[in-house]
Every structure is written in C-alpha cells, then in structure tokens.
Amino acid sequence: MTIAPSPTAAPAPIITPGNGQWIGARGEQQDAFGFHGFDDPDFRAHGGVLAVLADGMGGLQQGRAASQLAVTTLRQTYATKAPEESIPNALDRALQAANTAVYQLAMESDGEGQVGTTLVAAVAHAHGIDWVNVGDSRLYGYRAAEDQLTQLSQDHNYAVILQTQVAAGTLEQADADAHPDRAALVSFIGLKQIPYIDTGTKKMPLAPGDRLLLCSDGVHGRLSDEHLHELIRQPAQPAAEAMIATLKAAAYPRQDNATLAILAAEAAAAPEPNSGTKDRPSPPRWSKWHLLALSALLLLALGIGIGLSLRFGQTPEVEPEPESDHL
Template sequence: MRYILRICGIFLLFFFFQSFSVIVLASTDRTSNFSSIDVRLTNLPWWIYGIILVVLIGLVFVLLRRKNQDLQNRIPIRREEPITKRRENPTIIPGNAQTIGSRDEQQDAFGFSDIYDDAFMQEFGVLAVLADGMGGLHGGREASHVAVQGFLDHYSQSSAIPSIPQKLISSLDAANQSVLQFAREQRLLGNVGTTLVAAVIFQHELYWISVGDSRIYLMQGESLTQLTNEHKYATELEKRAALGEISEEVAKNDPQRESLTSFLGLEKLEQVDISEKSISLQKGDSIILCSDGVYGSLSNDEILEVCRYLPTQESAEELITLVLSKKIVNQDNATVAILTID
C-alpha cells in the first residue's frame, strides 16, 4: 500500500507540474493554441491533464481512506464494560422472642427496619438491632429502648453516608448520644448504660457492629460462628494471667470479672467491634442476635440444633422456651432476634 501511494504521489506531482506549465504558457502566449503547445514530454490538450489530475486525486483519496480503515481494524477498539447488574436484595425472614426471666423488669430491647419497604431495602438493606440494659445501673430499661430507637432512626436517615460500615459507626454514635442525653435529662450521667449489637444484610452481604457483651452468631449449614467479642473485664484478666502477671485462680475469681469495659452511655467509646469486611451469605443462612440471657443459658450446640431445623420465628420461640426449661436461678432477661435469607 505504501508503494502504491508513493507512485500515485509521483504521478500526481508530475501531472500537476505539467498542467501548471500548460496554463502558464497559455496565459503568457495568448496566440497559442493549447493543443499545439509542446510541454517537453507530451502534446496532450490541457483538459486531459485536468481529468487525469482529478482521477489521481480521487484515487489517492480512496487509497488513503482504505488505509485508514485497515489501521482502525488492526487497533483493538476499547469498548465500555457493561455495567454489572446490581444484585437484588434477598428475601429476609425475621424472627424474635424474649422473656423477662426472673428479673423485675425487661431491660432488653430489639428492633428491625421495615422489611416491607422495598425502597429502603434497595438503599440500606435490612437492619436488626438488639440492646441489653445494664441491670446494675439505673435506667437500664429506658437506656436499651432509647439506644435501639436512636440507632434505627439514624440509620434510616443517614442517606448521605456512602457505605454500610460508615453508616453503622455513625448510627452507633447517634445511639450513644441518645443514651447520654437521656442520662443528662434524668441526672443519671455515668449511671446509665446498655450493650448494643446490630447487623445489616445488604445484597447478600452481612455487616455488623457491637459494643458490650451481647452476641451475633452466623449460622451457615451445619456451623455456628460467633462473630463478636465480649467487652468484659474478664478479657483483660485472662490476658494478664497468660502473661504471668496474675494467677489463673485470681483471674477466675475476681469479683469484677463480669463487669463491662465498653457500653453505650460512656462519653467516649474506646472498644467497638465492627466487621472488617462484609461476609457473603447464601440462601438458608441465619444471623442470630442475642443477649447474654440466651448464650449464658444455652451452649452453641443447643442454639445450632434449634435454628438449623426450625423456621425462623419458631427457632426464636424455641430458644427462649429452652432457656426457661433450664430453670436457672436468677435467670436474666433473654432476647433473640434472627434474620434468615429465604
């Protein structure tokens, strides 16, 4: 193709100069006849040169255009990748149950986002929250309810926050501020507290956050995994015992062992657990939120045995029935909230 273009270029220049010579000579010698002018190599009329010139220009144009198309065919065209279709939110089945146990009042609280609000689910997923008011402090019942409601309200209104983990952190802070505000109003600042755990299922992914000693379990098939850690003084005691600073006996019998080291109601939350990355979920997976009145009475095997065979709501009710069947002295409030992917 390069050689053809070069040859055409040479002929084009040749006939251009020929035509130019004819025109110049004709314009300087008005008595001359174009057909009789000798332009060195040929005596063709001027209009033939014009035709040849037009044909050559057209040929060069066609060849250049074809070459350009060949180049385009050789260069891979970068095509925009198709936008991945956003995964639809799965159908979520909630379940819940609780008992006051042998306590004077129910200090556990829980709540779900509206699972029938499709617009909310598409943007925020499905949220479950559970809180356990601290019985050793005043206002435990009010603190747990204020925390749950504050968390739910903030989560549903924080549309400007781009990610689920950031929304969970922001909502936890809002819940803590709600508890602190309640404590100030009741002049109980420093004497009000509650645990809180929250889980979100968004497009087959699980996100969670925790403060205190309530738990979140993930049930997948035949396995039950505890996702959260307890923020208790016992954890520090066990670390000190492992380092040889105190004996295991001292760590085991410390009267403050069960005291919480982090909970809502503190001016600054220094211990907060949050999922570092989302957990992929499949149909049949369940997320189980529970207070210590449940896991303190039941083993993990017992929880798994109930939840893997029964429907979600029946599982929640059966767990509480099983707790009560233990007839534990001074049975604590026990609450469970479950989300299952259908």
C-alpha cells in the same frame, strides 16, 4: 458499577426476621430490639435489612429506658442512610447517635456512668454483612454449607482483659475464671465517649440456610453454643421460639432477661417459565395442495347437494282413479 445477574443465576435469598423475649426471673424487662428495611424495598436495595438489640444495665438506673432509647435512635438514624453512604459509615453514625441520646438521658437524670446499655446491630445486604457492638450482647453467624456457628462480635467485659493477662503469663487461668469482676462491662452505651467499639464486615452474603443471631447475655449466658447451634438451623421464628422455650424449661432461679433477634436467609422461589402466558396450539399451516383439495371437496359436496334437492323437490305422479260403475 452494578453487574446485572445472568438470566440463569439463582434468585437472591429472602431474608426473614425472627424474635423472642422473656422477662426471666427479673422484675422488669430491660432488653429491647428492633428491625428496619423489611417493608421498604427502595431502602433495602442500598441499606440491606437491619437488626438491633440492646440490654439495659440492671445494676444502673433506668436500664429499660436506656435500652429502648438506644434501639429506637439507632434504628431511626440508620433509616436516614442515603444511597451513596456506605453501610459501615451509616452504622457508625447511628451508633454514635444512640450513644449521645443515652448519654443525654444520663446527664438529665443520674449522671454519667449511672445510665447505660449494651448494643449490638447487624445489617445483611447483597454484598455481605456488617455489624457494630458495644458491651456483651452478642452476634453469632451460622453458615449452613459448613453447618458451623461462630461468635462474630467481641465481648467488652473485664473477662477479656483477664484473658489477655493469662495469655501474657501474668495471671493464672484459674484466677481469671474465679475473678469476681470478670462479668463487669468495660464499655457500654451512655458514656461521653465509648471506650471500646467492635465493628466487623464479612464480604460473603448470606446464602439459603444461613442465619444471624443477636442475643443478650440472658440467652448466651445460659444456652451453650451447642444448644444455639442445634436450634438456629430452623426457620427464623420457630428457632427464636425454641430458644426461649428451652430457657423456660430450664427455669434457672436467677434467669436474666432473655432477648434475641434473628435474620434468616431462605431460598427464593424460582420464577415459572413463560410466566403470565399459556401455551397455545399453533394454527394449522395450509399448503396450496391442501387448499386445492379442499376446494375440490367443496365443489363435489355442492354438486351432490344440488342433485338431491332437484330429485326430492319434484311432485310425485298420481295414478288416475278407476271410473266408477255408478252414476
């Protein structure tokens, strides 16, 4: 059951997109991103707005093709969501379709495990946010009310496994930090079955000032959480451009492809009262005494007018000229 908002409720915030991308020190751009729902109000009413980002795996073949195929397939599949289908189900269905597409690409070219990409997707809607993630591209959430930036997604790399060993007491933290394979992915798009999938739901919808940030490891691997927190508070597109500008200014010699997508909630303009009409003065209200007085004045004016017309309408008397002495 849908509960209609009260007439005094504040209008829902407007979600605006932002994006930024830089090839970095690589020879090819292997990241991809996309949005859906901004130009379709009917879909947005039940499917929200979608942002998706993928980072093709540079150590494997066809990383660029894999990331672009994953983003396109997920976006197009999610766009088929019916109003009665839940957002988490639609996201999972779209994720599986993206994995199947990249897996088929791998089987047609270099074989299973030789073509792959990370993928993170998030949907902002009237009841909260939902996301799916495979790999080490990340989703961050910024809450303006608390001025707090939080990593929402979970990385799927060997470092996570190493940390579980540290927590269990079977590995020293220094050894985990120095492990040569800590960045290796343990789950990615392009396998027959996805080993690990991170899904999440937050029932609190975005409020004005809130942000969702999706980014590849070329962004979060170089910019600290403090940097991201400082820059994300801007409107969507200026924030995205500021992050890319910061990376370019740092000029790291081994800078990876850097890509980010932002969903930002901004306050909607409140509707003006009496929209479409102008205040007009009310016509005068006459009592019977006003009418009687007006009638008397009209009669008086009429009498004066008649009198004046009679007075000035007479022919003037002419005195007779004196008789002349001449004949």
